[in-house]
Amino acid sequence: MDIDIDQVAALARLDLSTEEREVLGGQLRSILEHVDQLSAVDTEGVEATRHPIPLATPLREDSRGEHLSHDEALANAPESDGSSFVVPRVV
Amino acid sequence: MADLPLGPQSPVSELRAALQSGTLSAESLTQRTLENIEGTDEDVGAWIRTSGEPALAAAVEVDARRSRGESLGPLAGIPVGVKDMICTRGVETTAASKMLAGFVPPYDATVVSRLRAAGAIPIGKLNQDEFAMGSSNENSAFGVVRNPWDTDRVPGGSSGGSAAAIAAGQVPLTLGTDTGGSIRQPASFCGVVGFKPTYGRVSRYGVVAFASSLDQVGPLAANVADAAELLEVLSGHDPLDSTSIPEAPLQLTTEVERPITGMRVGVPEEYFGEGLDPEVESIVRSAIAGLESQGAELVPVALPHTSYAVATYYVIATAEASSNLSRYDGVRYTHRTDRVEDLRSLYERSRAEGFGAEVKRRIILGTYALSSGYYDAYYLKAQRVRTLITRDFQRAFETCDVLAAPVAPTTAFALGARTADPLQMYLQDILTIPASLAGLPCGSVPCGLDSSGLPVGMQLIAPALEEATLVRASAAVERHCGFANRRPGGGDS
Numbered sequence: 001m002d003i004d005i006d007q008v009a010a011l012a013r014l015d016l017s018t019e020e021r022e023v024l025g026g027q028l029r030s031i032l033e034h035v036d037q038l039s040a041v042d043t044e045g046v047e048a049t050r051h052p053i054p055l056a057t058p059l060r061e062d063s064r065g066e067h068l069s070h071d072e073a074l075a076n077a078p079e080s081d082g083s084s085f086v087v088p089r090v091v
Numbered sequence: 092m093a094d095l096p097l098g099p100q101s102p103v104s105e106l107r108a109a110l111q112s113g114t115l116s117a118e119s120l121t122q123r124t125l126e127n128i129e130g131t132d133e134d135v136g137a138w139i140r141t142s143g144e145p146a147l148a149a150a151v152e153v154d155a156r157r158s159r160g161e162s163l164g165p166l167a168g169i170p171v172g173v174k175d176m177i178c179t180r181g182v183e184t185t186a187a188s189k190m191l192a193g194f195v196p197p198y199d200a201t202v203v204s205r206l207r208a209a210g211a212i213p214i215g216k217l218n219q220d221e222f223a224m225g226s227s228n229e230n231s232a233f234g235v236v237r238n239p240w241d242t243d244r245v246p247g248g249s250s251g252g253s254a255a256a257i258a259a260g261q262v263p264l265t266l267g268t269d270t271g272g273s274i275r276q277p278a279s280f281c282g283v284v285g286f287k288p289t290y291g292r293v294s295r296y297g298v299v300a301f302a303s304s305l306d307q308v309g310p311l312a313a314n315v316a317d318a319a320e321l322l323e324v325l326s327g328h329d330p331l332d333s334t335s336i337p338e339a340p341l342q343l344t345t346e347v348e349r350p351i352t353g354m355r356v357g358v359p360e361e362y363f364g365e366g367l368d369p370e371v372e373s374i375v376r377s378a379i380a381g382l383e384s385q386g387a388e389l390v391p392v393a394l395p396h397t398s399y400a401v402a403t404y405y406v407i408a409t410a411e412a413s414s415n416l417s418r419y420d421g422v423r424y425t426h427r428t429d430r431v432e433d434l435r436s437l438y439e440r441s442r443a444e445g446f447g448a449e450v451k452r453r454i455i456l457g458t459y460a461l462s463s464g465y466y467d468a469y470y471l472k473a474q475r476v477r478t479l480i481t482r483d484f485q486r487a488f489e490t491c492d493v494l495a496a497p498v499a500p501t502t503a504f505a506l507g508a509r510t511a512d513p514l515q516m517y518l519q520d521i522l523t524i525p526a527s528l529a530g531l532p533c534g535s536v537p538c539g540l541d542s543s544g545l546p547v548g549m550q551l552i553a554p555a556l557e558e559a560t561l562v563r564a565s566a567a568v569e570r571h572c573g574f575a576n577r578r579p580g581g582g583d584s
Contacts, residue, residue: 048474052530078427
């Protein structure tokens with residue numbers, strides 16, 4: 001099975017060590033071999049489950065509600081300047 | 092143990108009677124519960140943290156309201172443990188992950204608001220597998236949980252703390268979450284009752300998301316009546332969760348006493364196949380015979396797609412998890428690495444440092460299954476097989492009212508015994524996953540001990556929205572097996 005673990009790790013934004021890449025690559029392969037048994041199931045014409053208990057999409061009224069204050073929303077930030085989350089310069 | 096005074100090991104009905112008559116105050120019960128956890132948890136590890144101060148303040152408030160003659164909720168003064176997946180305002184909530192260390196939610200999950208409205212006292216946060224990913228509670232960043240029946244064994248997972256705390260007599264009620272068996276399997280391993288409601292019956296607002304099409308909050312307790320009463324309190328429509336079913340809260344307590352005469356109990360032979368421990372099989376079969384002796388009719392049923400459930404689940408659950416866990420980016424409320432070079436390294440290193448091994452494994456698997464070129468072969472295929480698994484249940488319920496089966500192929504296994512091979516660990520979930528994929532209400536009720544003295548649970552699965560049938564059948568199992576309030580050491584409360 002052809003798995004590019006470096007590409008998957010990059011997509012997942014995970015900085016994995018060389019050792020982790022090796023171990024996870026092998027485990028991913030063995031799990032996917034088990035998963036491959038699904039290809040034997042005839043699903044021709046079978047709808048995919050989108051929702052286990054189908055419901056209409058509920059809509060709320062378009063009106064103002066109570067929400068977190070600015071301070072509460074920033075309280076758990078690793079770094080903030082009191083009004084925004086702070087990240088390294090991007091431009 | 093029969094001579095113990097009323098305390099955290101007691102049934103809710105007895106605690107409530109004492110609280111109402113004034114022979115017990117909510118403050119002293121809360122105090123005793125906290126002291127008992129302090130004294131016993133070193134051997135169990137069920138708690139990540141207790142929240143003594145707010146708990147005592149809430150208890151004092153309940154006592155004051157009672158003395159003023161105000162009307163109080165059904166769980167007024169009863170301590171409840173909350174799995175660390177569930178947000179508690181002002182009390183650190185980590186999902187047992189380093190990623191969320193220090194995170195103090197600015198709001199309560201709806202289920203916690205409902206506990207408070209019922210007068211219950213949230214007393215602390217229970218240990219679990221990190222982000223609810225695991226079947227043994229060995230994946231917590233805060234240490235393993237031990238099974239109170241044998242502390243060299245696992246309590247099951249992912250709600251291992253929620254089950255072990257009940258079994259250890261530390262608290263009468265706990266909240267767990269169940270995605271593929273995370274309430275039922277630890278309930279079975281620890282000899283307690285646990286229910287997973289119909290998907291959408293209980294709000295997920297404020298619950299850390301793992302796999303959103305599967306996650307449900309549910310109750311654990313030492314007997315069916317207590318678990319049913321807690322489920323009543325948790326249930327009901329919540330406008331803050333778009334998948335919440337628009338139905339009134341459940342009425343379940345009357346179901347506990349109702350006879351099961353004429354109930355058709357389906358026995359799916361696929362759940363008694365290869366890999367099932369013979370002792371577990373014989374204990375569960377004898378409990379099923381106990382249902383027949385109470386007037387139920389046994390019906391053989393077939394669930395032919397059962398063997399595909401694990402593969403289906405580990406594609407869907409990991410795909411949803413990889414998407415849900417992308418929010419942990421080191422920017423807004425999570426761990427942030429010290430080794431920042433640019434925005435990308437901030438994301439990648441914060442995530443690599445914050446997540447444990449099992450979480451990384453599932454993110455990688457889910458990312459792969461959703462990646463370009465593989466989506467149809469894995470995710471879409473799995474969602475189609477999921478439909479077939481759901482149809483199996485629908486067909487079975489044409490001839491029966493409830494299904495009875497084992498919860499897990501074995502009793503609790505030894506700590507460390509199954510950590511080497513992730514796939515072998517996943518395959519343990521074979522009997523709980525199908526009902527999760529179909530969104531059905533289900534539960535585990537203890538029905539005996541094996542020859543090593545370890546509990547065995549019976550799984551009951553009902554049609555969607557039929558929690559009443561689930562509770563009625565569960566109470567019948569409990570009546571037959573006499574396991575209500577039973578604890579390690581042979582005593583009961």
